[in-house]
């Protein structure tokens with residue numbers, strides 16, 4: 001597969017998973033987390049589809065399109081390993097949709113980062129929340145965690161990762 005095909009498939013899978021999670025959340029209460037602002041593309045998609053929701057955004061730097069920069073009160077700037085615990089202290093377990101798009105060119109480091117942030121993300125997830133990520137977000141088996149959810153039609157396994165947190 002050419003790199004162009006692979007890129008298009010990755011973004012198609014990302015959009016399909018975002019749309020599936022948005023539909024599954026529906027009108028349920030809770031805020032949204034965008035972990036990895038990057039260029040701001042997926043933030044913009046979430047913001048357009050989830051009008052009126054608070055979306056809290058995480059990145060170590062602002063590199064987004066100027067139209068896709070959240071206001072300061074919704075921005076956690078710094079390393080995820082520090083800003084996610086800070087967000088958990090400030091916001092609590094109220095996120096109903098969490099999107100983590102954290103990958104870099106280094107596949108092994110990206111997977112490691114997914115493993116590191118999984119429990120930090122779990123501390124922010126409301127019961128019944130939907131979590132999606134470009135990296136696996138494994139939780140220890142004894143954690144009050146989430147279960148993998150089925151991917152939307154056309155999305156190959158491992159291309160994206162979708163989970164739902166247990167209801168209480």
Ligand SMILES: C[S@@+](CC[C@H](N)C(=O)[O-])C[C@H]1O[C@@H](n2cnc3c(N)ncnc32)[C@H](O)[C@@H]1O
Nearest residue numbers: 036037038039040041042059060079080101102
């Ligand atoms: C793949 S990009 C996000 C793309 C974005 N979702 C979009 O649609 O434009 C990943 C982002 O994660 C950020 N990032 C990676 N590791 C990080 C870390 N440990 N702490 C904070 N930000 C990090 C990078 O700065 C980068 O902007």
